[in-house]
Amino acid sequence: MNITGAVRVSAACFFVLVLGLGPVRAATFYVAKDGRDSDPGTEAKPWATVRHGVAAMAAGDTLVIRAGTYPESIEYPPSGSPERMTTIKALPGEQVVIQANDINHCAVVHDRSYLLIQGLVFDASDLRLPEGASGQIIEVSGGSHITIDGCEVRGGHDANGIIGGNHCTYTNNHIHHINVGGEAGYYGMYLGGHDNLIAHNTIHHANGWGIHAYNTRGGADRNTFIGNRIYHCGFKEKKPGEPDGKVTGSAGPWSAGRFGGIILSSGSGDVAYNNVIFDNDGPGIFIGYGAVDPQVYNNTLYGNNRAGNDAQVRIGDPHGTATNPLFSNNIVYGPSGKDIVQENIKGTVTMETNLLGRDPRFVDAAKGDFHLKPYSPAIDTGTAARSPETDLDGKKRPQGGGCDIGAYER
Numbered sequence: 001m002n003i004t005g006a007v008r009v010s011a012a013c014f015f016v017l018v019l020g021l022g023p024v025r026a027a028t029f030y031v032a033k034d035g036r037d038s039d040p041g042t043e044a045k046p047w048a049t050v051r052h053g054v055a056a057m058a059a060g061d062t063l064v065i066r067a068g069t070y071p072e073s074i075e076y077p078p079s080g081s082p083e084r085m086t087t088i089k090a091l092p093g094e095q096v097v098i099q100a101n102d103i104n105h106c107a108v109v110h111d112r113s114y115l116l117i118q119g120l121v122f123d124a125s126d127l128r129l130p131e132g133a134s135g136q137i138i139e140v141s142g143g144s145h146i147t148i149d150g151c152e153v154r155g156g157h158d159a160n161g162i163i164g165g166n167h168c169t170y171t172n173n174h175i176h177h178i179n180v181g182g183e184a185g186y187y188g189m190y191l192g193g194h195d196n197l198i199a200h201n202t203i204h205h206a207n208g209w210g211i212h213a214y215n216t217r218g219g220a221d222r223n224t225f226i227g228n229r230i231y232h233c234g235f236k237e238k239k240p241g242e243p244d245g246k247v248t249g250s251a252g253p254w255s256a257g258r259f260g261g262i263i264l265s266s267g268s269g270d271v272a273y274n275n276v277i278f279d280n281d282g283p284g285i286f287i288g289y290g291a292v293d294p295q296v297y298n299n300t301l302y303g304n305n306r307a308g309n310d311a312q313v314r315i316g317d318p319h320g321t322a323t324n325p326l327f328s329n330n331i332v333y334g335p336s337g338k339d340i341v342q343e344n345i346k347g348t349v350t351m352e353t354n355l356l357g358r359d360p361r362f363v364d365a366a367k368g369d370f371h372l373k374p375y376s377p378a379i380d381t382g383t384a385a386r387s388p389e390t391d392l393d394g395k396k397r398p399q400g401g402g403c404d405i406g407a408y409e410r
């Protein structure tokens with residue numbers, strides 16, 4: 001054997017060795033409306049149902065779903081690993097609607113970890129639960145490291161939008177019209193776990209809280225809320241004779257402004273910044289029910305407390321303490337005239353450089369544009385010590401002569 005041949009043999013042995021001992025290569029499968037579950041699930045010969053596809057997945061596999069409406073749900077996909085998440089996603093550019101209509105969820109992930117769900121529409125408009133039952137459109141429980149990104153979650157009666165998880169990432173989702181017309185408050189997102197990141201979601205028309213970080217047992221710790229846009233939550237559907245968007249208190253104890261934008265509670269170290277929260281019926285931000293060391297800064301709040309029975313911001317309440325709350329660099333403005341209520345607070349309250357009760361000169365509040373116009377009193381008047389590195393648009397702070405108050409920098 002000459003030297004070249006020896007090198008070839010060694011290379012071949014090395015190749016076989018790597019293939020033989022290396023990790024099993026994760027597969028990518030496809031589902032399409034014109035597929036068949038008896039086919040191999042390849043791009044050329046896709047499966048027909050999401051149910052079949054999910055059941056066939058192994059850890060770390062990817063399932064790509066092609067355009068169409070699928071009257072079924074995503075059930076118990078296998079866990080992935082830190083190196084390779086199990087992935088279920090729409091083919092980019094195609095609209096995939098998961099439309100469960102006979103069970104109490106569109107997706108359920110119990111005791112699973114390292115899973116990515118991306119780009120799907122979860123439509124629970126036809127979800128109807130038995131009398132007295134409740135559900136979740138996307139239910140994450142007992143698991144961790146789940147990412148739900150770029151999904152739309154809508155509809156549903158007596159069901160929350162997304163619930164659960166620890167160390168989960170919920171980003172760029174559009175969650176809306178949750179329990180419209182229902183008789184109790186259901187939430188856009190209901191987080192009872194810890195170390196979750198909730199960023200750049202748009203949440204509106206949930207008839208309970210937009211985001212509800214709460215756990216009766218405590219431990220809703222270190223959740224971080226960045227750059228979310230939350231509006232028209234906590235409302236009761238308009239009935240004949242009622243003023244638009246208002247609740248009368250006649251429909252039950254949940255009404256009359258009990259729910260609003262975000263509640264941070266029953267945990268320590270929760271953080272919220274760069275959020276824009278407006279036109280919710282109850283408080284835009286509620287810090288209480290045993291919250292410890294919560295930090296709320298550089299948010300823009302406008303026109304919350306629409307029901308007029310509370311305040312735009314509530315820190316502490318008769319039923320639960322807020323310990324060492326920090327509330328800085330926030331804009332709070334609107335017609336209710338009740339900006340901040342503090343009650344039952346332990347430790348030290350840190351409140352610096354908020355803009356309260358002064359017109360912040362928004363570009364167009366009526367159209368939901370809360371960027372600052374020139375000469376806004378929020379410009380360059382924040383404290384740099386509390387400012388995030390970037391604003392809601394990703395613009396670096398500070399610009400001009402200093403850090404601005406609120407979610408936007410100029």
Ligand SMILES: [Ca+2]
Pocket residue numbers: 379380398399400401402403404409410
């Ligand atoms: Ca500035």
